[in-house]
Amino acid sequence: MNVRDDAAPAHPLLASYGMDTITLAGPLEAKLQAMGDAGFGQVMLSARDVVGHPGGVQAAVAAVRASGLRPTGFQVLRDFEGLPGHLHDYKVDIAKAMLEMCAALGSEVLLVCSSTSRHGSDDPVRLADDLAKLAMLALPLGIKVAYEGLSWGRTVNEFTTAWDLVCRADMPNLGLGLDSFHIFAANTPLDALDEVDGERIYLVQLSDFMWQDTPTFEDRITTARTFRVFPGEGVHTSALVDLTRALDRIGFAGDISFEVFNDDYQQIPLPTVCARARRSALWLAEAATTSRPGSPLRPRVSV
Numbered sequence: 001m002n003v004r005d006d007a008a009p010a011h012p013l014l015a016s017y018g019m020d021t022i023t024l025a026g027p028l029e030a031k032l033q034a035m036g037d038a039g040f041g042q043v044m045l046s047a048r049d050v051v052g053h054p055g056g057v058q059a060a061v062a063a064v065r066a067s068g069l070r071p072t073g074f075q076v077l078r079d080f081e082g083l084p085g086h087l088h089d090y091k092v093d094i095a096k097a098m099l100e101m102c103a104a105l106g107s108e109v110l111l112v113c114s115s116t117s118r119h120g121s122d123d124p125v126r127l128a129d130d131l132a133k134l135a136m137l138a139l140p141l142g143i144k145v146a147y148e149g150l151s152w153g154r155t156v157n158e159f160t161t162a163w164d165l166v167c168r169a170d171m172p173n174l175g176l177g178l179d180s181f182h183i184f185a186a187n188t189p190l191d192a193l194d195e196v197d198g199e200r201i202y203l204v205q206l207s208d209f210m211w212q213d214t215p216t217f218e219d220r221i222t223t224a225r226t227f228r229v230f231p232g233e234g235v236h237t238s239a240l241v242d243l244t245r246a247l248d249r250i251g252f253a254g255d256i257s258f259e260v261f262n263d264d265y266q267q268i269p270l271p272t273v274c275a276r277a278r279r280s281a282l283w284l285a286e287a288a289t290t291s292r293p294g295s296p297l298r299p300r301v302s303v
Contacts (some may be wrong), residue, residue: 011039011278013285018042018072018257019277020205021049025266028053028060032067038274040281044072044205044257050101061104072255073109073146073177073203074102080112081130081165082120082155088130095134103141109202110138111146111177114153114162122155128168135171146177146202151185151224152217158188163196175200179259180243181207181224184236185214190246198251205259206243206284208234228260230280232287244288 018040024031028049035043045064053060064071077098080091102110112134121127135145149162156162159178166174178201183190207228212235214220231240258277265273 011282014039014278014281015041016254016256017281017285018044018069018255019274020044020046020075020257020259022046023258023260023262023265023277024270024273026270029063029067030270032063032069034270034274036067036069037271038278040274040278041068041070042072042255042257043067043069044203044259045074045105045107047075047098047101050074050105057101057104064105071105071107072257073111074098074105074107075111077110077112077134079115079117079120080134081115081127082122083115083117083130084119084121087119092133092137095137099138099141099143102143108142109144109146109177111148111203114147114149114156116150116152116154118154120154124165124168127155128165131165131174132169132171135169135174139171139173144173144175144202145171146175148177148179148203148205149182151182151214151220157182158186159183160188160192160195166200175202177201177203177205178247179205179207180231180236180240181205181209181228181259182220183243184209184239185220185224190239190242193246193250196250198247198253201247201252201254203254204247204252204256206231206240206256207258207260208232208236208240210234212236225261226263228262230258230260230276231284232280233276240284241287244284248288 019035021031050057050060077095083091138145147162147166149156149159151157163176208231209223209228214223
């Protein structure tokens with residue numbers, strides 16, 4: 001992949017930040033090109049972008065490697081834990097296939113979301129045992145499993161409960177995936193992060209959105225899947241800065257990706273979206289390391 005002459009220069013503050021392929025429209029190669037041109041060095045890969053590549057999985061793997069972008073992680077395994085009998089066996093097969101793709105892409109992290117299935121158990125022992133089994137499958141491949149509590153999860157819908165299960169499962173390659181949307185949607189106090197080992201947070205995904213409250217699961221699902229915006233573009237500006245500082249306080253030193261589902265962004269040029277992401281990353285990195293709480297971003301795209 002050739003970097004264009006007008007590509008935005010790399011910036012030291014961007015080193016820890018990446019983008020999700022789900023944010024952008026178009027073919028995988030175009031997404032990777034736009035991210036690299038904006039100065040990002042890593043990418044969070046969606047399984048749909050990989051499997052849906054017209055050349056197949058191997059062509060997608062080749063495209064990622066040629067891009068020079070480091071995979072932040074691979075997403076997403078859903079509804080894995082707590083299922084009975086044949087449903088559990090089915091999900092184990094799905095997990096094995098996703099782990100193989102994760103390894104082929106050179107990703108060290110597989111993201112797993114808490115189950116929303118009404119067929120799943122709510123027994124924490126059973127849930128932890130299944131997560132331990134998944135981590136065991138990932139261990140020989142050198143992959144870490146990041147378990148994320150969806151804010152509409154059936155049993156686990158906050159990172160506090162997800163952390164309890166991670167501790168109960170007690171596997172060296174099982175940790176947390178944190179998504180700011182789910183933290184703010186569920187109104188989970190940031191002080192609860194003080195109970196989490198920062199080194200066991202394997203992935204952080206950040207986004208903002210345009211309203212304060214999402215009182216029902218339906219509100220959360222609709223907002224999460226269609227109208228997130230980049231940090232600083234919504235109404236959770238101060239909370240995002242506080243979250244970033246809290247993560248630093250507990251010793252998190254891993255990767256941060258912008259998990260931004262937005263129907264509008266799917267209808268505008270890739271360079272325009274990536275310019276917004278770059279501006280957001282630079283703003284957040286600066287705001288989180290100064291005494292200023294940070295002012296919301298204005299709707300411009302020059303960087």
